[in-house]
Amino acid sequence: MSSALTDLFPYPIVQAPMAGGVSVPQLAAAVSEAGGLGFLAAGYKTADGMYQEIKQIRGLTGRPFGVNLFMPQPEHAETGAVEVYAHQLAGEAAWYETELGDPDSGRDDGYDAKLAVLLDDPVPVASFHFGVPSAEALASLRRAGTLTLVTATTAEEALAVERAGADAVIVQGLEAGGHQGTHRDIQENDGSGIGLLALIAQVREAVSLPLVAAGGLMRGSQIAAVLAAGASAAQLGTAFLATPESGAHAVHKQALTDPLYVRTELTRAFSGRPARGLVNRFLREHGPYAPAAYPEVHHLTAPLRKAAAKAGDPQGMALWAGQGHRLARELPAAELVEVLLAELSDAGTALSGRLDGGEGR
Template structure:
């Protein structure tokens, strides 16, 4: 790691990971990350340019690997029909499935043309020639893994982000399966037994003591997402920020209800009612629910939108990002 502090701000797609947040973390001595997921290549490039204006410190950009799911169109259509009453209540129509590769090739070409210091990959490991191309340009390649088997597949990466069961948002697993996720501290030991690559620990970390604990287990840094969600620099929507401190929400759970891929969020009405019926179809379900989630957030309805959060969500405060990096450093 080139950062002065062992704190990596998790790339949180969908809005939270702004240039302001990434730059504030990097300026404070951590490693800030932009999330290219769901962004167009043009928007990704604009985010990178904005971050460079705000910091001269290293930062990273995270990319979603293209989905390998082979969805059942009938199951997706049935789920879309199920959500029709939700959509009508919100005054919108359910979305329709769109492109499944998140403009991966265009983003890789763009990043290689003007690479950031770090590039991360979620939902799989890029091809060896892509990894080498970034490494040849001096970029450090990080791959998110959720099992020891995935760690073996990512042997060409410079570093691994080890994502435990406690993490908020999407599981970074290579396959869209329903396997029980492994707790972070157990996973660190399992991955550490099969690789000598530097490991970044992720999942439910929210205090300096948490960070010290994973460093003692051999991690070189702690990746933290949920704790940054309520920072003023975060682009999380106000409904999401407020829900993290709302006593009505008392737990988190992993669900496919919003995107078709397992992701951990606060247990709300939508998650409870629709989780049993959501097919394993990503990003198809993401497209279907997108208009509903946006409308619910715009209408101030926390029970109708995704409220991604890790198990330590109660620790999230409105602390500025730079101060939070200081608080998190052992």
């Protein structure tokens, strides 16, 4: 099955699906055309919006690509906690001259409708975040000719992915930017995630599925490391966020290498679920008080984030980024793939030289 996945794209580079308008068809198509696997992000879009982007990418490339879906979330948030957080955000709403969003705007992200579209008009690859699809859904996608990948952040989650019948598991380390793809959102576990290399080793011993490694990867030498650790491919998000094809706001792209932002942090401030972003004013002020309430908090803060972006104010935006953000390069996506491949090749040559030298001693 590893070959079934990697045969779709010549090079072991997957462009992470980044929701919120970043992973646009132009970016995904450029990566696929360069020999990697480009991904569209269906999160926060309507089923028709997703379908229109699929049509668009098919007009840009004939190569395989993927589509990522968010799993529906169980109802577990405390209404009172969300109301308290809304009260705390009142000053932000006044500052940006906007209203807070409706926290009850929906929690399934149109999952069933999107899945129906993918079954009616199959794509080469589908991936899933925030949980595991049913065995029936995965089997239906397989019959339609779609390979399926599901994110896991622990070996236990990877076992659940394997039991459900997915074709591969995306192993997401703590270093990853954006939302952690944990299957169950347990606030007591905040900050207890596992680093990517340790997680690859644990998952590799737990399941027989091929692994796609994700988490802070920015250089070809890091891709070499995760391949050597047992992954079949590497998934990079922040590295592609800075490309001209990315749909990220210009302020977001600039912030990646701005000396003002010296670190990232996992926070619930913007969405109610742990997500890694650059530490800015909003994160510092509201992160400690944000409840475990996704997607209620996401809906609540959406107008604030939109207003901050419109004003060009990075201090009020969700500046999602992995721990390697300072290594971002403003290269066209295809050129970035080429550079990563050259670095991967150099790392392999260096490793081979070290091994040969060891044998000679």
